[in-house]
Amino acid sequence: MTGQTTGATLLEASGLSVTFDGYRAIRNLSFAIGERELRAIIGPNGAGKTTFMDIITGKTRPDEGRVLWGPLSRSLLAMNEAQIARIGIGRKFQRPTVFEDQTVRENLIMALKAPRSPFAVLRWKPRRPDLDRTETLATQVGLGQALSRKSGELSHGQKQWLEIGMLLAQEPKLLLVDEPAAGMTLAEREQTTTLLTELAKTRAVVVVEHDMEFVRRLNCRVTVLHEGSVLAEGSLDHVTANPQVIEVYLGR
Amino acid sequence: MKHSFFAKNPSVLLFLACLALFTIAVTVMSEAWGLSLIPTSFVKTLGKTLCLCLVALAMDLIWGFTGILSLGHMAFFAIGGYMIGMWLMYARTEEIVILSLANSPLPATPEEIRQGITSQIFGVVGSSELPPIWSFAHSLPLQLLLVLLVPGLLALVFGWLAFRSRVTGVYLSILTQAMTLTLALWLFQNDSGLRGNNGLSGLQNIPGLGQTSQDVISIWLFLASALALALGYLLLSSITSGKFGSVIRAIRDDETRMRFLGYPVESYKLFVFTLAALIAAIAGALYYPQAGIINPAELAPIASIYLAVWVAIGGRGQLWGAVLGAALVSLLSSWFTGGRAPDLPLGFYTIKWVDWWLILLGLGFVCVTLFAPQGLAGLLQRLAGPLTPRRGGAPLGPDPGALQEKEARE
Numbered sequence A: 001m002t003g004q005t006t007g008a009t010l011l012e013a014s015g016l017s018v019t020f021d022g023y024r025a026i027r028n029l030s031f032a033i034g035e036r037e038l039r040a041i042i043g044p045n046g047a048g049k050t051t052f053m054d055i056i057t058g059k060t061r062p063d064e065g066r067v068l069w070g071p072l073s074r075s076l077l078a079m080n081e082a083q084i085a086r087i088g089i090g091r092k093f094q095r096p097t098v099f100e101d102q103t104v105r106e107n108l109i110m111a112l113k114a115p116r117s118p119f120a121v122l123r124w125k126p127r128r129p130d131l132d133r134t135e136t137l138a139t140q141v142g143l144g145q146a147l148s149r150k151s152g153e154l155s156h157g158q159k160q161w162l163e164i165g166m167l168l169a170q171e172p173k174l175l176l177v178d179e180p181a182a183g184m185t186l187a188e189r190e191q192t193t194t195l196l197t198e199l200a201k202t203r204a205v206v207v208v209e210h211d212m213e214f215v216r217r218l219n220c221r222v223t224v225l226h227e228g229s230v231l232a233e234g235s236l237d238h239v240t241a242n243p244q245v246i247e248v249y250l251g252r
Numbered sequence B: 001m002k003h004s005f006f007a008k009n010p011s012v013l014l015f016l017a018c019l020a021l022f023t024i025a026v027t028v029m030s031e032a033w034g035l036s037l038i039p040t041s042f043v044k045t046l047g048k049t050l051c052l053c054l055v056a057l058a059m060d061l062i063w064g065f066t067g068i069l070s071l072g073h074m075a076f077f078a079i080g081g082y083m084i085g086m087w088l089m090y091a092r093t094e095e096i097v098i099l100s101l102a103n104s105p106l107p108a109t110p111e112e113i114r115q116g117i118t119s120q121i122f123g124v125v126g127s128s129e130l131p132p133i134w135s136f137a138h139s140l141p142l143q144l145l146l147v148l149l150v151p152g153l154l155a156l157v158f159g160w161l162a163f164r165s166r167v168t169g170v171y172l173s174i175l176t177q178a179m180t181l182t183l184a185l186w187l188f189q190n191d192s193g194l195r196g197n198n199g200l201s202g203l204q205n206i207p208g209l210g211q212t213s214q215d216v217i218s219i220w221l222f223l224a225s226a227l228a229l230a231l232g233y234l235l236l237s238s239i240t241s242g243k244f245g246s247v248i249r250a251i252r253d254d255e256t257r258m259r260f261l262g263y264p265v266e267s268y269k270l271f272v273f274t275l276a277a278l279i280a281a282i283a284g285a286l287y288y289p290q291a292g293i294i295n296p297a298e299l300a301p302i303a304s305i306y307l308a309v310w311v312a313i314g315g316r317g318q319l320w321g322a323v324l325g326a327a328l329v330s331l332l333s334s335w336f337t338g339g340r341a342p343d344l345p346l347g348f349y350t351i352k353w354v355d356w357w358l359i360l361l362g363l364g365f366v367c368v369t370l371f372a373p374q375g376l377a378g379l380l381q382r383l384a385g386p387l388t389p390r391r392g393g394a395p396l397g398p399d400p401g402a403l404q405e406k407e408a409r410e
């Protein structure tokens, strides 16, 4: 089996439940990921994949359960979105969100790992290492020539890459990526899988994806969500052989 | 460091140069020191206009750059005015009381002086006790401290409550309107301790300068206002041009995303809200000695709405745009409402500008909103567009100072 949990457990969620207007979107969900691990989450529409990410990042508060982080097992439920982001959880949304009114450089500088309080930011001055890092990141995502361009002028694909660059700039310990392949060309998909597997060597990465081909290429452990709880977990071949999974998801 | 800041922001230097030219021109043409081309009353109008430009800068910071449509910042402006007004009125009355008691056979005791001041100031509201909020009014340094402290703390507490519960958009605007209305209603009461609807008056008489003519005082206040505007402009352009500026504009455009980048959005909003309140308070403290009188009507909700209209017409998110809008609209407004604009006879109806000015302003506002969302600054920039290379959208527009000068000759 490939992509076994490596290192100590980084994030552990257990017994999560969320109810929206009487509808239980997440039901007694448990999930754990190691410090350097790539994990794919699949499941039919409405299975609760995005909601699960919302819980981890502090956007949605669960009715029950707990989410523990790192070797000290700090509870994430007591923190707000910004605090959770600062301890090292980065998130990429389904639609690309970059600050269109600002240049690629400004976008990246805002994302760079640095103190975030107003007073610290007021005192911040562009220094050589930061500028170098900005350039390296831009080059890494193919925007080396576009540093001074307004990001609103970029193509859809370039915006996706800029957002990925911003995520890298944050240097997160856990990266949550929601449907990265949506709207990408075949070549871009391949680039993305390479990048994600590369990233997972130094941190934990969770990828939500519908596209089975994409998941297969990630070559990692897969968690299948259905109606808000885990239906199966294991290698892709293992879960696709599971009759329940075939019934609710693949068989349709 | 200085060099690189101005090199990167040439419009700042341009603005400061225009403001300096304008200031020198007005001074030279004033009755105090020069050619007597500009009457003292108009020097005061121009000085007040500079203060309004300063508060417009604060509004641009909070609305144009951070995206918080506060409709309450004129309250902080007025509170700044009240705070300085308390000292002006107290110290001036003290002079008068001491003078009048000088003829009595026995030297006046401090208690008698105090009593005299109290009855002079509070006779109109039928109170014989000096309200506790006047405890510091005898001291200029303390009262100057209050100019910053009272609006600053009020903004801090209000902002903390509002932003912590994530009140945004139109709800926040309504809340700020409610704040300024509440303060106005409170001040209207006689037992607020600030003379109810009489407000504070005689503020143009600066204590200790009884022998100095208003011609000279008006120029000093005018120069102080120009200096404050210059410093405010420098401060805000340095804040808004760096990473901090980037962050607040990003909060304006997508605050949720900024949270996921780890930025404590609420702290930024609170910081900006309070800083804008402090700038507004300083502007108010310079404005009311030139206006001579302040009363609770100055905190009416409409005052803060006007402030937003100036900034919208001038151009949000562009510091010189806000200055331009405030100068243009407030000067036009005082021209039209001051009865100086000639009536427009249409044969069947005569347009009296005193009544019609508001409608004209409203139409102007609608037109700007519909056809020039970037305001006059955006229009001018577009006109200048083909001439200047647009490197990263650096603002390179005509100066607001020149426009004020043109206005001044009318």
Ligand SMILES: Nc1ncnc2c1ncn2[C@@H]1O[C@H](COP(=O)(O)OP(=O)(O)OP(=O)(O)O)[C@@H](O)[C@H]1O
Pocket (backbone or CB within 6 Å): A020, A021, A025, A043, A044, A045, A046, A047, A048, A049, A050, A051, A052
């Ligand atoms: N804020 C909300 N209020 C009410 N219901 C919600 C809310 N967010 C999600 N839901 C519901 O919860 C369920 C799970 O939604 P979620 O977005 O997590 O699914 P998903 O697995 O991401 O689906 P997709 O594959 O379509 O992205 C859905 O039925 C959805 O309608």
Ligand SMILES: [Mg+2]
Pocket (backbone or CB within 6 Å): A049, A050, A051
């Ligand atoms: Mg989803």
